[in-house]
Amino acid sequence: MTKYLNFIGGEWKDSKNGAVKEHYNPANPSQLIGYTVPATADEVNEAVGQAKLSFLTWKQRSPVERGEILRKAADLLEAQAQGIAETATKEMGKRLIEMKGEVLRGAAILRYYAQEGMRKQGEVLPSANSQNTLYSMRVPLGVVSVITPWNFPVAIPIWKIAPALVYGNTVVWKPSQETGITAVKIAEVFEQAGLPAGVLNLVNGSGEIVGNTLVEHPEIAAITFTGSNRVGRQLASKAVAQNKKYQLELGGKNPVIVLEDADLDLAAKLTIDGAMKQTGQRCTATSRVYVEQSIYETFIEKLLEQVSQIKVGDGLEETVTMGPVASKKQFETVTSYINKGIEEGAEILYGGQALDAAVYNSGYFIEPTIFGKVTNEMTIAREEIFGPVLAVVKVENYTDALTQANDTIYGLSASLFTNNLDKAFDFIKNSEVGMVQINGETGGAEPQAPFGGMKESSSGTREQGQAAMEFFTAYKTVAITTNL
């Protein structure tokens, strides 16, 4: 069984204390996939030291040249899409077809940021003094710590690492413990693309040791994190204490509103897609749907028709349309939310059960689940579940729906289904989220568009597109005075 090592200073290194972490397939938890090696604090410090050293030369390279390496990485990633996708499917359960799509999305992001190395990174400003040439330029921050989740084990790391690198930073990356093997495959791609030693370092391990050492390390200039609100908050307070820059992408409780004039078939399809794709394990997943009372019954029928087409099973099988949840921990969290929904008086309209362990190799399979008779006070309408669970709420009208949709601590994405232009524009203006959809699914992101949320969903600076420059660079303002 393969042992996957850490990548520090351009070398693949075993942990000095000999510890290993076993990785099992969530679709078949007795199947061992491989081992990773949890780094010790000393090894994390070594990685930061290597990143610091390589920053001195990496920042001197031209952005065009740095972009060229990203372009090579994109080609290599694409060529290895099948193998990397299979590894990730076995490691965290996402369906192979979804995983392949994600790897190709990773390649598209790399190509976007390769090109970013050719775009403007500063501006010339007028000066009060006619002898002055005044301009601002963007400069890298130094060593950036990239901390990523298991639910997009390829795309999220790449959408953080690619801009970090093209703008001249070096990186120490701590992936989720659940997807350490996939992370090794990604680091290999960057190595094969010719990234100089120490520019990207990969340290597997726990949040407690690896995460904390990174966050508290005086040589880390900035931290970009996607994950839970609980961890994000701890991380932010530590970062503030040391005046480090931080960027957080946290939870969501993304609503869909369906009005009576909408295309109900489209709305039902995209609501189910939004809720159940990736087994609901997306921060952008649809988790609440507010339906105008006049079409409530009809819409429920359409939702049931859509959801009943889902076939749950091992994501390596082509006919399967929903895989397992990623781990035992996820399985327990999601089933406890389902129980809470029942306890608090919501009605199960579909699913609600774990699949028979005897038939399904004791894999972490849960039926796609729809709750009716939900009110906004219920836990299932308030907390992020991160599983295949949708709460349906009946509302009086658009205004009622908007008020309830906004009544949440989160503000990532939201979607309105309507053909009414006035309501569509009102929603764009008044929905308290970072990403609004009209007649679209709450999930999904394009590499060139800013990604992120309002309220407790994000820390402010957006990821992806040119918005990423805001986080991964600092301004340097330059004034040159001449005398002729």
Ligand code: UN1
């Ligand atoms: C998507 O909806 O395709 O962790 C992207 C997440 C988000 C990314 C979602 N940061 O689910």
